[in-house]
Amino acid sequence: MRATVLAATSTAAVLALALSGCGMDDGAGDTSAAAPAATTATAPTSTQFGAGCAAVPTDSANPGSFDAMAKVPVATAASGNPLLSTLVTAVKKASLVDSLNTAPALTVFAPTNDAFAKIPKADLDKVLADNKTLTSILTYHVVSGKLTPQNLAGSHPTLQGGSVTVAGSGADFTVNGTSGVVCGNVQTANATVYLIDTVLMPKS
Secondary structure: OHHHHHHHHHHHHHHHHHHHHHHHHHHHHHHHHHHHHHHOOOOOOOOOEOHHHHHOOOOOOOOOOHHHHOOOOHHHHHHHOHHHHHHHHHHHHOOOHHHHHHOOOEEEEEEOHHHHHOOOHHHHHHHHOOHHHHHHHHHOOEEEOOOOHHHOOEEEEEOOOOEEEEEEEOOEEEEOOOEEEEEEEEEOOOEEEEEEOOOOOOOO
């Protein structure tokens, strides 16, 4: 039991260090991230797209609304969104809340509750109980820097160490050829979020 706890703690520490490293490197990283942001500076924050956006609360006082999410860091923003409760549970179990909230700039491909529901319950429970596997899967959904819809297509390295490939344009994107973006360009204080309909699995 002690070895498991130590392994989980070590994994979380490595992730935190990696995220900090992203921040340290963001002298150059911020330049690349800032350039696309400049091209969309005139666009309002309400430029989310996708059919799934209709399920997001519209009352700005609701913590799950677009306006409310834009004011808080990404893990906190997700906790208020009714579409992401399973993801929030997973992030908490992996002890990634602080690491995600304190990272300077991220892009998060956030699986919805329906995405997690595609996984057989026994398999999902097994993953949720395995901190190492869970951390690997969750960090595979996170990319350093904020990707706008204009620079979303392409291959992007993830914090897990692998990469995700996004195809499409406009308001129609897929990730790794199997997961569709159902609500994109959702802003939080430190991340741009794309809600997806299928959980992404890193290569073993």
